[in-house]
Amino acid sequence: MSDTIYDRGLDACAANFAQLTPLDFLARTAAIHPDRLALVHGPVRRTWAQVHDRAVRLASALAARGVGRGDTVAVVAPNIPELYEAHFGVPMLGAVLNAINTRLDAEAVRFILRHGEAKALLVDSEFAPLAAEALQGCDIGLVVDILDPAVPHGDPIGALDYEALLAEGDPAYDWQPPRDEWDAIALNYTSGTTGNPKGVVYHHRGAALNAISQLQDWGMPAHSVYLWTLPMFHCNGWCFPWAMAANAGVSVCLRAVRAEPIFDLIADEGVTHFCGAPIVLNMLAQNAHLKRFDHPVKVMTAGASPPAAVIQAMEDMGVEVTHVYGLTEVYGPSVVCVWKPEWNDLPPDRRARLKARQGVRNAALAGLMVADPDTLAPVPHDGQTIGEIFMRGNNVMRGYLKNPEATAQAFRGGWFATGDLGVMHPDGYVEIKDRSKDIIISGGENISSVEIEDVLYRHPSVNEAAVVARPDAKWGETPCAFVDLRPGRQASEAEIIAFCRDHMAHFKAPKTVVFGPLPKTSTGKIQKFVLRDQARSLSG
Secondary structure, X not given: OOOOHHHOOOOOOOOOOOOOOOHHHHHHHHHHOOOOEEEEEOOEEEEHXXXXXXXXXHHHHHHHOOOOOOOEEEEEOOEOHHHHHHHHHHHHOOOEEEEOOOOOOHHHHHHHHHHOOEEEEEEEHHHHHHHHHHOOOOOOOEEEEEOOOOOOOOOOOOOEEHHHHHHXXXXXXXXXXXXXXXXXXXXXXXOOOOOXXXXXXXXXXXXXXXXXXXXXXXXXXXXXXXXXXOOOOOHHHHOHHHHHHHHOOEEEOEOOOOHHHHHHHHHHHOOOEEEXXXXXHHHHHHOHHHOOOOOOEEEEEOOOOOOHHHHHHXXXXXXXXXXXXXXXXXXXXXXXOOOOHHHOOOOXXXXXXXXXXXXXXXXXXXXXXXXXXXXXOEOOOOOOOOEEEEEEEOOOOOEEOOOXXXXXXXXXXXXXEEEEEEEEXXXXXXXXEEOOOOEEEEOOEEEEHHHXXXXXXXXXXXXXXEEEEEEEOOOEEEEEEEEEEOOOOOOOHHHXXXXXXXXXXXXXXXXXXXEOOOOEOOOOOEOHHHHHHHHHHHOO
């Protein structure tokens, strides 16, 4: 390709090019709005200047203790200010934040700590017993206790507590933006389609662009008040820690998702926006009598497709629903059901059905298609032909940590293969028709059926087992186990479920067990599509 007049003497330099990073959002907002409220956690009220100061101190203190560029800093904590601050303080020194799912069992947490090579671990006191068990056999140089006044404190497991660590930090620490916007900013683990989780690596560019896209696609006004019903350990809270810094808004923290405190905080703190899986919406709809706010509120939901009836119930309550879709590999939501004004006059049930679709690509995503998984040929836009959903763009992960084979399998022909099956409607909106065969989304959590099957096969009475998703009005989906027992052996449904709960995180255990021979192909492969039909019939 030959040069043009625009390719000569117009090079990038420090004056006209900077690496994209969401860290700039905090620096800018703290400089412009230092006294505006940034974080609320019970009686705790922190301004943007204070959040910036604490994040810088965290970066400084970790650096002084030997944490540097490319080191992993893990955090086991609910939605509290310390985890929010870590979204800035950790990458300020070039390190990588690994926010770990607090619902995992010790074995899974141990795997993540080892696989991610965590150099430091910050632990909320509520989860100290979990972390202490997970740390057995791990070599982590620095363990720090987060002592949240909102919960009782047991015996510390770390060398010092979080506030003592911040006291070691220098508020004048000269943190630097990333050398390259492709540098890793966060590590998130997803079950994928195998028992062991895969480490998804995010970069600064993707985090910045997806955060801004969240504000744009939701039409989020400056200084919005955001309630943390979505865990920050889920895809870094769908990039909302960084988005709220760009928004100069208020983050209202919430340790546990329950209807009464959600309704109370919406009313008392003037919450305007929150996110959550369909199970959260269903919980609120069933407790609508607790509602005592009158101002407009918006909710963004993703996970197993929300039933149209749940969407309708929320909107009847005065909460506007935006349906989004994504995966850990694409920074959380990267597809949004953009609402069109001409749909406003449609009947309520029709509007709800339209909102139940996944939608179109967000501003950061460069491409979205439904295509044949083998040829990558796009399917007709007829709302009927099923294909695999593919994505490409700046908000697609760098890849899976230390897993080049899985990375290569996920990236095919210049696209990220989601493993989800869907259709493309004539108006260009994607709708999922079936999740990838080995993933169950229950209450917004990804559960690997392979992992459950591995546990089932450990039971002495189990000959063969297969797990599929069973539709559930409350959870969206729940694991349904089909079990063939060994000749002469006995086991009850309660016994099988208890066995699974003893060997894995409780939320992953099957909720239903069906006994009998498993359908197979002529080559002996279990026919899961038959089992899915049976599981759906159980819910009929």
